[in-house]
Amino acid sequence: MKHKYQINGISCGGCVTRVRKTLEAHPAIEKAEIFLSPKGKTIISMNKKLTVEELQGQLNKLDGYTITEII
Template sequence: MKRKYYISGIGCGGCIARIKKTLEAHPAIEETKVYLNPKGATVIRMKEKLSIDELQKQLNSIEGFTIEKMN
C-alpha cells in the first residue's frame, strides 16, 4: 500500500538520502520516495500500515525531521 506524507526539515539531496535509508531500514517499509519539488513530499510503500507515530519513531534516529500525513 502507498501512503503520502510530508517531511519537514529537508534542505538537500543528502537529507533525502538519509531519510530514505532510515525509513527503508524498517521491515514493513518496501520503498520510500522523497521529493525536493514540492519540498518534503514523500510517498512510502509499505507491507503493512504504519502509524505516524511509528514512522516518526523510525525518523527520530536522525534528528531534525518531522513527518505528517498529506491530505
C-alpha cells in the first residue's frame, strides 16, 4: 500500500539518498520515492501501515527532517 507524505528538510540529491536509505531500512517499508520537485514530496510503499510517529522515529536517525502525511 502506498501513502503520500511531505518530508521537510530535503534540499538536494544527497538528502534524498540519505532519507530514502534510512526509511527503507525499516522492515515495514518496501520502497520510498522522494522527489525534489515539489521538494520533499514522498510516496512510501509499506507492507503494513506505519503511523507518522513511527516514520518520524525512523527519520530521527538523521538530523533535520520532519514528516507529515498528505491527505
